[in-house]
Amino acid sequence: xxxxxxxxxxxxxxxxxxxxxxxxxxxxxxxxxxxxxxxxxxxxxxxxxxxxxxxxxxxxxxxxxxxxxxxxxxxxxxxxxxxxxxxxxxxxxxxxxxxxxxxxxxxxxxxxxxxxxxxxxxxxxxxxxxxxxxxxxxxxxxxxxxxxxxxxxxxxxxxxxxxxxxxxxxxxxxxxxxxxxxxxxxxxxxxxxxxxxxxxxxxxxxxxxxxxxxxxxxxxxxxxxxxxxxxxxxxxxxxxxxxxxxxxxxxxxxxxxxxxxxxxxxxxxxxxxxxxxxxxxxxxxxxxxxxxxxxxxxxxxxxxxxxxxxxxxxxxxxxxxxxxxxxxxxxxxxxxxxxxxxxxxxxxxxxxxxxxxxxxxxxxxxxxxxxxxxxxxxxxxxxxxxxxxxxxxxxxxxxxxxxxxxxxxxxxxxxxxxxxxxxxxxxxxxxxxxxxxxxxxxxxxxxxxxxxxxxxxxxxxxxxxxxxxxxxxxxxxxxxxxxxxxxxxxxxxxxxxxxxxxxxxxxxxxxxxxxxxxxxxxxxxxxxxxxxxxxxxxxxxxxxxxxxxxxxxxxxxxxxxxxxxxxxxxxxxxxxxxxxxxxxxxxxxxxxxxxxxxxxxxxxxxxxxxxxxxxxxxxx
Numbered sequence: 001x002x003x004x005x006x007x008x009x010x011x012x013x014x015x016x017x018x019x020x021x022x023x024x025x026x027x028x029x030x031x032x033x034x035x036x037x038x039x040x041x042x043x044x045x046x047x048x049x050x051x052x053x054x055x056x057x058x059x060x061x062x063x064x065x066x067x068x069x070x071x072x073x074x075x076x077x078x079x080x081x082x083x084x085x086x087x088x089x090x091x092x093x094x095x096x097x098x099x100x101x102x103x104x105x106x107x108x109x110x111x112x113x114x115x116x117x118x119x120x121x122x123x124x125x126x127x128x129x130x131x132x133x134x135x136x137x138x139x140x141x142x143x144x145x146x147x148x149x150x151x152x153x154x155x156x157x158x159x160x161x162x163x164x165x166x167x168x169x170x171x172x173x174x175x176x177x178x179x180x181x182x183x184x185x186x187x188x189x190x191x192x193x194x195x196x197x198x199x200x201x202x203x204x205x206x207x208x209x210x211x212x213x214x215x216x217x218x219x220x221x222x223x224x225x226x227x228x229x230x231x232x233x234x235x236x237x238x239x240x241x242x243x244x245x246x247x248x249x250x251x252x253x254x255x256x257x258x259x260x261x262x263x264x265x266x267x268x269x270x271x272x273x274x275x276x277x278x279x280x281x282x283x284x285x286x287x288x289x290x291x292x293x294x295x296x297x298x299x300x301x302x303x304x305x306x307x308x309x310x311x312x313x314x315x316x317x318x319x320x321x322x323x324x325x326x327x328x329x330x331x332x333x334x335x336x337x338x339x340x341x342x343x344x345x346x347x348x349x350x351x352x353x354x355x356x357x358x359x360x361x362x363x364x365x366x367x368x369x370x371x372x373x374x375x376x377x378x379x380x381x382x383x384x385x386x387x388x389x390x391x392x393x394x395x396x397x398x399x400x401x402x403x404x405x406x407x408x409x410x411x412x413x414x415x416x417x418x419x420x421x422x423x424x425x426x427x428x429x430x431x432x433x434x435x436x437x438x439x440x441x442x443x444x445x446x447x448x449x450x451x452x453x454x455x456x457x458x459x460x461x462x463x464x465x466x467x468x469x470x471x472x473x474x475x476x477x478x479x480x481x482x483x484x485x486x487x488x489x490x491x492x493x494x495x496x497x498x499x500x501x502x503x504x505x506x507x508x509x510x511x512x513x514x515x516x517x518x519x520x521x522x523x524x525x526x527x528x529x530x531x532x533x534x535x536x537x538x539x540x541x542x543x544x545x546x547x548x549x550x551x552x553x554x555x556x557x558x559x560x561x562x563x564x565x566x567x568x569x570x571x572x573x574x575x576x577x578x579x580x581x582x583x584x585x586x587x588x589x590x591x592x593x594x595x596x597x598x599x600x601x602x603x604x605x606x607x608x609x610x611x612x613x614x615x616x617x618x619x620x
Contacts, residue, residue, distance in 0.1 A: 069472055069484055070437045074514060074526035076491040081151035081525055083118065083134055089520040090124035090166070095265045096253050097273075098166060098188045098223070099123070100451035101245070101312075104575030105500040105517040106170035108181045111198050114615075115140060116504035116579050118153065118515060120523060121167035121185060131161040131185060131194075135203065140508035148509035151527065160205035161194055169500075169575030173229025173238045175212070176287025177546025184214060186224030186242060186575075191215045191279075195287070213289045214240065219279050223248050226313045228571030231552055232325050233345025234601050236545030237283040241298070241327065243311035246273035263454045269366070270310050270332055277307045278329070278337075282345075285546070297347035298339060310334050313370040316552065316569050319386045319403045319410075323602050325552050326408075328356060330367035330390050340408060355410040356388070356401050366393025369431035369501070369574035373442040374565040375402075376475070384565045389419075391428025391446055391574070394462055398423040398431075398446075418479030419444070419471065426466050427451070430501025430574045434512050438534035438585030440564055441473035444481060447498030447516050447574075465495035468516065492516075492526055502572075504579035510536045510613060512583060517576075535586040538615040539595070541568055547600060549580050550620070557584050558594040586612060 078084075091099040106119040115136040122130045134153040166188040175182045180196035183205065193214040194205040209215050223245040229238040258268030278298040281289035293299050302308045313330035320326075320340075327347065329337035335357040339347035351357035359365050369391040374384040388410070390399040397420035401410040414420040423446070430447035437443070448466035455462045470489045471481040486493035492514070500517035507513065507527060514526040537557070541550035553568045564584060570577040586592070595607040599620055610616050 069482065069488065070439075070530065070532055071488045072436050072470055072472075072484060073488070073490040073529045074470075074492045075529055076494070076524045077151055077527045078523055078525040082137075082153040082155075083151075083523060083525045084155070085120050085122075085132055085134070086522040087120070087518055087520055088123045091520065094250075095258075095267055096250060097246075097248065097267060097270075098168075100267045100519060101225070101499070102166075102168050102519060102575070103499055103517050104167075104169040104226075104577075105502050105515045105523070106172055106183070106577040107502050107504045107515065107570075107579050108172045108183070108577065110181060110196065111135065111200070111203055112180065115508070116506055118525075119161075119170065119183060120517060121170065121575075123520075124166045130163050130165050130167040130187075131183070133159060133161055133203070136506060138507055148507040148527070148529075151507050151525065153525075156203050159203045160197075160207065163192060163207065165190055165192065168224060169226045169243075170577050171227035171229055171240065171242075172570050172577045172580075173240075173551060174546065174548050175229065175238060175240075175283065177237060177548065179548050181549070184227055184229075184240065186227050188223050188248070189221050191219055191224050191227075191242060208287070212287060213291075214281060216281075216291045218291050218293070221249075222276060222279070224279075225311060226571070226575050228314055228316065228569070228577075229551060230316050230325050230569070230571070231547050231600050232341050232347075233282075234324070235283075235285065235345075236547055236601070237285050238547055238551065239283045239345070240281040240289060241314060242279040242281070243314055243329065244276040244279060244309070245312060245332070246270050246310050247276050248273055260452070260454070260458050262457060266454065267452045273310075275307045275310050275334060277301075278309060278311060296345065297349070300337065300349055308334055309337065311337070312368045313390075313574050315370045315372045315388065315572050316567070317372045317386060317388065318552075318554070318567065320408055323598065328370065328372070328388055330370040331364070332366050332368065334364050336364070336367055336390075338408070350408060354408050355412070359396075359399065360412050360415075365390070365396050365399060367399070368392070368429045369446065371431055371433045371444075371572040372567075373433035374567075375442060375473070375480075376562070376564065384563065387413075387433075389431055389433065389444055391423075391431040394427040394450065395424060397421070398428065398444075416480075418481040422469065422471075422483045425461065426469070427462075429499045430516065430576060432501055432503060432573050432578065434503045434514075435473075435583060435585040436470060436512060436528060437472065437530055437532050438511055438536045438583075439473075439475075439532070439587045440559075440562065440585045440589075441475050443473045444471040445469070445492070445501065445503075445514060446471075447496070447501040449497035449499065449519065451519075463495065465497050467495050468492040468498060468501075490526070490529070491524065494524070496524065497521060500574055500576040502576040502578045504581075505538065505583070510538070533588075535589060535612045536583060537586060537592060537610065537612050538581050538583045540581045540615060540617045541597065541599075542617060542619045543599060544620045545601070550600060551580070552600040554598045555582055555584075556596045556598075557592060559584075559586050559592045560589040561593075581615065 256272035338351040
């Protein structure tokens with residue numbers, strides 16, 4: 001195994017010119033770092049030591065509204081269920097930037113037994129076990145009974161996933177069309193692909209990094225973050241898009257040398273680090289890949305010829321409803337990306353003209369976690385408008401970019417729909433849309449936590465560990481999203497150094513549970529104990545093509561005269577992957593009127609109305 005890039009002192013990623021200028025850069029960014037933490041206003045060139053205003057009070061929502069909000073008690077059952085995992089971020093006093101950014105979490109049915117297993121990523125490890133797989137052994141009650149079973153997980157060791165890398169994020173997908181879900185892990189310095197060779201009796205993976213070509217010379221010694229499998233060219237196999245953060249090495253980090261008054265060396269923003277390109281790998285159809293980043297249009301350089309992206313999150317979308325998958329990239333402190341597919345798997349970055357690149361003031365944000373969902377009636381005349389939610393740095397509210405009809409134009413409606421004020425005082429990494437109360441509307445859950453452990457010493461309004469948040473979607477009511485108080489969300493409100501966040505129904509009772517990973521510390525498995533009595537339907541798709549998981553398919557469900565839409569994709573949040581099944585909350589409706597599926601290649605399939613409160617599997 002190669003040594004971790006954190007421990008390789010002589011490695012360099014950027015050219016000698018950058019190294020010669022690092023002393024100048026260091027002087028500039030010391031100033032910038034203080035501003036970043038105190039007021040998050042990078043254009044200011046002086047340090048303002050005045051304490052920031054206290055956090056906005058989101059614990060006392062208006063009484064009339066609060067009385068109508070559901071209780072969504074989320075109880076952490078990680079320890080009692082056997083999900084024994086605590087991430088070590090590798091911090092040993094050096095204050096190196098990668099220590100602040102991991103770790104991801106993935107949900108997948110590794111053994112095709114119908115329930116969802118969990119894979120977690122440790123930090124730099126000398127134990128050769130950066131990937132940890134936990135098999136779901138929960139004895140599920142019949143789904144139609146709507147009863148939760150006690151969760152039970154067992155760690156699967158010696159299954160071929162053992163590796164020693166500074167792991168960051170995950171992507172899951174059937175890379176070779178054999179019907180089993182493979183696992184790609186990103187990290188600082190390398191990307192690894194593990195082919196799933198499991199049988200009904202044995203869980204087994206094979207490291208196929210070299211022969212698959214997922215870590216070509218152009219990708220080596222880069223800092224990979226979020227990643228996702230998708231089929232943008234309709235050839236039936238899954239291509240791969242990998243986000244890369246910044247050009248980094250331990251020596252560059254020390255040369256940049258961020259400091260905070262009264263603390264000394266500190267974790268800082270990415271201003272002093274050069275950006276990096278995305279990595280797009282085209283599947284040749286046999287599970288091997290070729291680097292087509294530039295050819296496909298994912299290479300974005302500035303006027304100086306250097307890469308400008310600092311990518312942390314990505315989500316696949318189809319705002320113009322043309323059937324092909326476009327891509328939105330959450331970039332940290334630089335313009336976000338919106339890559340529009342021309343229908344053949346070639347892309348053009350239209351972030352600036354779409355309204356996604358910047359905030360309402362025309363400035364970039366510290367964008368990290370990202371998800372997208374079709375939300376009903378977000379603007380006048382809107383029906384199932386696409387909304388893209390992005391979690392940002394402290395003192396920056398969430399972004400909520402909402403499409404205008406079936407166009408590629410967006411506007412940030414975070415203030416209008418109630419997200420801005422309660423998210424401004426936290427630092428958000430993981431973020432997902434999930435119907436937590438099964439009423440048919442997609443809610444927002446987010447994992448929060450700062451990057452600097454000493455932040456409270458220089459900014460009293462900030463803390464290192466921060467509580468998670470759940471924003472209930474109130475349909476056509478105003479404000480559209482309102483945060484549930486801590487007393488209503490159980491252990492989600494426990495302060496954590498939140499990073500990866502994802503969901504699945506692990507106990508078979510119909511509602512969605514959460515997995516929340518920390519940068520450093522134990523994972524939380526948050527069981528959803530809501531008692532609304534709302535109905536639901538979960539749909540799992542099985543395609544004919546090598547893309548058996550049907551990533552990119554769109555499902556439209558009509559119930560009680562209301563139409564809702566969902567897209568099949570595991571890639572969302574921050575460094576994480578979700579359940580590929582699609583959950584529809586039905587509220588009080590007792591039947592489904594119609595289901596229509598648009599498969600990735602465009603074929604339309606209409607289903608007879610199934611029974612509710614169950615999971616159904618649909619084959620193309």
